[in-house]
């Protein structure tokens with residue numbers, strides 16, 4: 141199977157060292173993490189990680205099982221093939237003079253992004269969307285000279301009323 | 317009740333049924349040792365190197381089926397445990413290791429003897445803890461034992477700062493362990509079990525491939541019933557040895573790089589492999605692309621991550637071996653596989669694999685056979701790593717679980733002697749022979765002191781070939797005989813043993829072999845025999861690296877065969 145980007149969602153105990161365990165596991169099994177985001181979930185004491193990795197289906201399934209095996213992992217799902225909402229946020233500091241400012245603001249409008257800081261020589265733009273949207277905005281802004289970029293990495297959620305954390309932990313099984 | 321951290325740990329150990337602890341103390345763990353006298357149920361065995369504390373704990377765990385326990389101090393004590401912990405991790409042995417850590421206020425300051433042992437052991441433990449809150453200590457110890465022994469067993473490390481051992485807190489016996497994130501599955505999926513039964517009932521050339529999971533699960537009886545009901549030949553992995561009696565008519569012993577040629581051929585010719593409690597290690601499968609080319613594969617294992625990891629599987633069943641075999645047996649129709657078994661017997665006759673040739677020198681195979689005969693097959697054999705290990709596995713016949721105790725996954729030289737300490741502590745009535753190489757023995761020979769201090773009647777047989785033999789064999793076969801760094805000087809092992817107060821015999825002539833073994837057996841206590849064996853003897857059969865299980869090298873045919881008689 142050809143390698144492709146997979147989105148894994150992991151619910152883990154909110155305890156010190158868990159991120160280290162997860163990151164270490166990917167390193168040890170030879171996976172390069174594209175992005176990883178961690179934050180609170182809807183449940184107290186449970187953190188939610190969104191991990192994007194490159195790999196074939198079988199190898200990602202293997203790493204998913206290894207991840208599930210960590211004692212502090214409550215649940216891991218590969219949601220790549222499901223219908224999902226994917227978002228990423230970026231802050232972009234771009235050079236802006238009186239000559240270019242209005243042109244930049246037009247682009248920002250088209251992308252429904254926000255300007256969150258203005259100075260004599262630059263603007264900070266806040267943008268949210270999927271990676272493609274962020275990439276194309278960045279491409280357009282390149283002509284004005286981008287000074288600094290920070291991206292959060294992907295977060296994701298399945299569409300519809302089913303949730304990743306319910307109905308609780310599925311029993312570990314190869315048949316799943 | 318108010319108790320110190322040290323008392324809490326000891327109380328928990330007693331409640332877990334722990335009787336023996338292997339370890340070495342030091343500054344950080346001293347307060348824990350200081351409480352030991354208050355708990356006379358806990359017998360502490362002082363080893364001579366922390367690696368051996370972990371190996372001994374593992375030997376104990378394998379001999380008893382219980383969780384092995386070891387202690388070490390912070391820093392070098394903790395890092396010395398690492399090899400032993402890794403060994404237990406790869407061979408799925410239940411272990412709890414407790415390490416002292418610098419006091420909480422020093423953590424992260426590169427204090428004296430501070431190492432990040434939870435960081436270091438992250439990939440080689442099933443789980444680990446750094447306990448910063450003394451009130452959590454009881455719960456952590458209870459969890460650690462639960463995690464170590466349930467599911468796929470493994471080592472759990474608990475790192476405890478010195479001041480946590482000392483701090484007094486209100487203590488209540490911890491309740492039942494319930495971890496929402498860890499619920500190992502015992503029962504197999506019934507639909508999958510039915511699929512497996514169908515495949516088994518239809519198979520013409522089935523082979524059972526049994527691993528250590530059978531032994532850990534205590535499922536030897538169920539395995540035997542399965543094999544006998546459907547007349548299925550049984551092959552084990554190296555670590556599965558003893559899970560099925562090797563004297564049984566359906567046993568075709570064990571497979572792999574140095575396994576029986578006929579066992580490898582059975583796998584190669586099979587139309588169905590029923591893999592039970594094993595993980596398709598590369599030393600067992602040889603070149604995985606050509607493993608069992610004609611077979612469908614049923615894989616029963618408690619660890620879902622092992623399914624499909626190395627080998628494609630047709631019917632995976634996740635669960636405890638015993639809990640899966642029990643319902644499976646009800647679905648198996650009694651059958652015969654006369655033609656298939658006849659074929660296997662032909663292969664066995666044509667490729668006996670363990671014949672021993674006539675020789676005037678002492679062949680290591682002959683030594684193992686002689687120990688087998690002298691002990692009437694009733695000893696527990698603990699091995700080093702290398703040729704000695706393979707000869708011990710090939711030329712002794714094992715009929716009971718956990719009577720062959722060896723470092724499989726990690727292949728740790730030096731495992732033999734310290735593991736023997738643990739085995740003998742766990743099974744004082746067993747006859748324990750440590751069959752070792754002169755190289756392996758020299759890695760941990762200081763445990764002779766532990767053996768003497770604890771008065772353990774371990775019998776030690778050193779296959780002294782003056783080489784790091786297994787590596788020399790590779791150099792002979794694959795590196796044009798360039799013996800780089802494999803010739804090995806050794807001390808006078810008998811004098812060495814005597815320095816430790818242990819009697820021994822040096823054997824340099826073939827006719828002294830059997831009398832020496834008898835003398836060792838007659839002696840009430842530890843005994844060492846230094847067997848000067850044929851220096852350049854090779855282990856056969858051998859599957860060269862990169863070859864398939866059946867592309868193996870067999871012993872060059874020569875002279876007359878003395879065994880079997």
Ligand SMILES: Cc1ncc(C[n+]2csc(CCOP(=O)(O)OP(=O)(O)O)c2C)c(N)n1
Pocket residue numbers: 700701702703704705727728729730752753754755756757779781783784785786787
């Ligand atoms: C700790 C460790 N270091 C190195 C090796 C690599 N190695 C595997 S077998 C072997 C030779 C073992 O020699 P010896 O113990 O004398 O046994 P023999 O093969 O001669 O029976 C070596 C060096 C190992 N397995 N473990």
